[in-house]
Amino acid sequence: MSLEQVFTQLPAPSSHTFPDYSLPQGDPVSPIAVTRAELSQLLDLYETFRAVDPTGWDSNSVLGAATTYMQRTFGLPQYRPDEQLHDDIAAMLNDFSDDLGGRSIGVVDATPDHHWTLYFFLVSCRGYHTAPHIRFDPDEAAVETLYDIYQRVTDQDLYVKHPSSALD
Known part of the structure; x- marks a missing residue:
């Protein structure tokens, strides 16, 4: 399957809603099967994804200098919008591993x-791939694997992990 076919199957961010996970008395989880090969494909995709600079801060020295100046002058923290997503993806892959x-x-x-x-990893991969100013050509098999794992999570029922009772 090509990248365009995988990305067209993904729901649009404007129409996508997440289910309500408010289950009482425990942590909701979806147990899914994952292989070591799938996890290594996701790790490779993550490394490719992490190497992309969508903001241009790393490649544009003027923008980098202006950001550093603003940070020093006004005490504003230098924050990249994609850093939180990178941290979330790394935490998820570590949990799976x-x-x-x-x-x-x-x-x-x-x-x-x-x-x-x-979901946001898939949407960001689609955005990076379709953006004309970003060169992001991920491995098609890795993107398919990411989509398959996403589908497993959405198709799986939620269970309560570490349930607690009213007597606790």
Whole structure:
């Protein structure tokens, strides 16, 4: 499947809504099966994704100098909008890797935060790929794997992990 086919299957951000995860007395999770090969493909895609500079701060020395000047003059923190997404994706991949352990296949617990991260990772990959000023040509198999894992999370029912009772 080509990248365009994968990206057209993804719901539009304006029409997409996340389900309500407010389950009482526990942590909602979606247990999904993930293989070591799929996880390594996601890690490779993440490294490719992380290398992209959508803001141009790294490649434009004038913009970098102006940002540094504003930061020093007004005490504003230098914040890149994509840094939080990078941190969220890294945390999700670490969680999946920890759940998988050393096994070649296993069940990982996808939380609502993981669901949101997978969606924004897919939408950002689509945005980077279609943006004319950004050169982002990810591996098609890795994007398909990301979409498949996203589909597994959305198709799976939620369960309560670490349930607590009224007596606790």
